[in-house]
Amino acid sequence: MDEKKVLEALKEYRKIDLKYEDGRILGSMCTKPHPISKKIVEMFLETNLGDPGLFKGTKKLEEEVIGMIGELLHNKNAFGYIITGGTEANLMAMRVIKNMKNRNAKILIPETAHFSFDKAEDMMDLKFIKVPITKDYTIDVDFVRDYVEDHKVDGIVGIAGSTELGTIDNIEELSKIAIDNDVYLHVDAAFGGFVIPFLDKKYKKKRINYNFDFSLEGVCSITIDPHKMGLSPIPAGGILFRNTPLKKYLDIEAPYLTETQQATIVGTRVGFGVACTWGIMKLLGKDGYKKIVSECMGNTIYLTKKAREYGIECVIDPIMNIVALKDENPNETCLKLREKGWYVSICKCVNALRIVVMPHVKKEHIDEFVEVLASLRV
């Protein structure tokens, strides 16, 4: 095949894919990357941070990006990496607990945790104790406190922006428990990390504690993904640790390379995720992200109102741009919606459809979607 034919053929395959801008992707935490990404990706396509001594400029960008995200999370001394995504980030945090505390570490984790933790448990032979969730779908802090006081526990996982409902665990209380009992605390803010710091006051609820970052002394590591609400292209996940000494629990000797120790799980890794994150953060600044988060939150509230007009209720009043719509047979409804070209996902902890109101989801998509959903329910 010649180049022209190859590109034409690929275009045909690509046509089969859904496109974010059509507004039919309603269950994904990814979105169309910021338009500046294409130019940056082109510029950094050949870079490889798996061999950082060859790409010192790109490596410097990574250090600066970690510094920028660290500042956002109130810790200028944070160390970390821009990696493949939330799964690698969570795996790295669990690896630190395994190597620091106990090869078969016992870790308390809320029922709402993302399935990447199931991968960690299976791969690393960790022992997860699933903590029940309260009526507001957050980790039961009393259970955690009682459990930690009665048992030897190595780690706690808290979530700032749960995958299903966007709920925020009370990290401040978890932090106190972690400090009092010398337990490692990891916060999964893969989604919430680029939402919570930019939430306008008017979207905040009094009963919720929005503190989730390194300003809480017990927090040892945070997963925060630029390729979700940070608008970076995939792959751009993020893992930040409180301080550099934690690196030793991750290091594997790396011969053949320009660095002698490697801490990430993936070896060869693109540099453009770093460069895009640096570029998009500089371009948007805090105000830019605030604007985007406010638009998404506006559309989130619009969706809940619109749904209510058709008698469709939410599981909770949305905390971030994730909406769970009550549904008696979510699996069935989800498949029916797919047949009509709408892609939502479903919750596990409650009978509900799950919609992530990412920046590509506009009011006109919501209008159309709610009508279709209502028509299925008649």
Add this chain to the structure above:
Amino acid sequence: MDEKKVLEALKEYRKIDLKYEDGRILGSMCTKPHPISKKIVEMFLETNLGDPGLFKGTKKLEEEVIGMIGELLHNKNAFGYIITGGTEANLMAMRVIKNMKNRNAKILIPETAHFSFDKAEDMMDLKFIKVPITKDYTIDVDFVRDYVEDHKVDGIVGIAGSTELGTIDNIEELSKIAIDNDVYLHVDAAFGGFVIPFLDKKYKKKRINYNFDFSLEGVCSITIDPHKMGLSPIPAGGILFRNTPLKKYLDIEAPYLTETQQATIVGTRVGFGVACTWGIMKLLGKDGYKKIVSECMGNTIYLTKKAREYGIECVIDPIMNIVALKDENPNETCLKLREKGWYVSICKCVNALRIVVMPHVKKEHIDEFVEVLASLRV
């Protein structure tokens, strides 16, 4: 910062990076991606194979690519994925052994194995038995046979194109041992997978058994990276398993997504690695890859001859496009070369400098390099 300033600033960082085309990167298994990549990356930048139901066209491309690579490796029924790289591929294979055979699986592995296996051992609590290498730097098959007959062993790793020397283990013999003793055999052909099938007769040596793929019945899985000699951009690693039933040892329940089980380690993952690999394989065809491999082999031999002219000897007569040059103080020489802007790496199993003669390494670079190296030795 506005868009123009961001791009200008990034360009400055990028200038600090080395460029493949300058021919100074002599120790990397990556190279400048094929020029068609840029257009394909742009077309597929927003795709996410972590949620394949949304990107059915891209998912179809992945199935086709696995089919194409499967055919190259003599197995039309292979199943697998285009993933982040050799590390994720090797981790996935080790995970299968762990879940199929034994949570603390005992695995025989040659001393020449890549450090990604150290990551696997540390993360998954596997027990690796390091097999000594013979005088030709390949796995000692007799040791393996004796060991497997005397002990309970769960897996064997063979290497087709070792990182340090490009040596090929006798996979055919390992395959027989694996079958006779019901042991899982994984082949790491991360580098060699896109070299060996395209090696011209004149570069093949009689004493070496070049069989390494699924035509050998004992081979259960193969790591083969398009982003090394396949000329795809990062991330495009490859893992192929003999058949689909092996998938169950990897599957983790995946709620929220359009697939219900996820087998890869990474969750959210780009689709462009798949699309680029599909496009580049179609564009180059076997003849195209043969030409590239022949050019690299030609330059490899050129390097060995040139080095010899200056009295610098090779550790072995190169088997693929990797050259190990004997050096009494490789660490020191390596650092001195870096000071002069040349980036080689070093071997672990022998005192030598290691040069990977990738497509970006041309004769004029070799001329210059050997002169500099010789001048350091005076």
